[in-house]
Amino acid sequence: MSQGAVFLDRDGVLNELVLNRDTGRLESPLSPAELRLIDGVIPALARLQSAGYALILVSNQPNFALGKCSLETLSQIHQELVTELFDAGIYFARYCYCLHHPGGVTPGYSGLCICRKPSPWFLLRARDDLSLSLRHSWMIGDQPTDIQCGRAAGVRTIQITAGIERSGPRPAGRNAVADHCARDLAQAVEIILGDRAN
Numbered sequence: 001m002s003q004g005a006v007f008l009d010r011d012g013v014l015n016e017l018v019l020n021r022d023t024g025r026l027e028s029p030l031s032p033a034e035l036r037l038i039d040g041v042i043p044a045l046a047r048l049q050s051a052g053y054a055l056i057l058v059s060n061q062p063n064f065a066l067g068k069c070s071l072e073t074l075s076q077i078h079q080e081l082v083t084e085l086f087d088a089g090i091y092f093a094r095y096c097y098c099l100h101h102p103g104g105v106t107p108g109y110s111g112l113c114i115c116r117k118p119s120p121w122f123l124l125r126a127r128d129d130l131s132l133s134l135r136h137s138w139m140i141g142d143q144p145t146d147i148q149c150g151r152a153a154g155v156r157t158i159q160i161t162a163g164i165e166r167s168g169p170r171p172a173g174r175n176a177v178a179d180h181c182a183r184d185l186a187q188a189v190e191i192i193l194g195d196r197a198n
């Protein structure tokens with residue numbers, strides 16, 4: 001059996017969303033100091049790793065494209081994440097970031113791109129490069145675009161609901177139906193490993 005992967009969104013799944021005081025919304029961290037892993041994430045990732053899944057991050061990070069932070073800051077936040085995971089013995093096979101935004105202001109990073117979720121491009125590329133079986137793979141995210149991305153790639157999907165509940169109602173009409181909902185990553189991992197045992 002070829003290897004399955006668990007594709008993971010970052011903000012709101014691995015790390016806490018951060019309250020932006022200007023907008024009143026929960027958003028991505030804007031500095032390494034603001035990156036805080038959600039409780040239970042490390043043991044949950046360790047369980048997936050032990051079960052043989054390739055862990056692959058798939059994250060839209062448009063803040064440089066939008067002129068809200070530097071590329072270096074995005075890189076530092078990424079390095080902080082990698083360090084925390086490495087210290088805990090967690091190894092990701094790949095980190096896929098889309099740095100673009102259709103309404104961005106930064107030349108070279110603005111306009112349409114092929115990689116921004118809900119595009120399944122990163123998942124399909126990882127499948128080809130790493131010989132993954134998408135039939136045995138999952139996508140976990142907290143936004144409708146994560147679920148659309150997973151469905152477009154033909155993997156099963158789990159939507160994390162904890163952050164969404166805290167950030168209030170969403171605009172209607174953007175929903176995609178996930179195969180499962182879970183409160184947090186730990187509960188999502190229960191679903192994945194429970195499915196495998198059947």
Ligand SMILES: [Mg+2]
Nearest residue numbers: 009011012142
């Ligand atoms: Mg997210």
Ligand SMILES: [Zn+2]
Nearest residue numbers: 098100113116
């Ligand atoms: Zn992109």
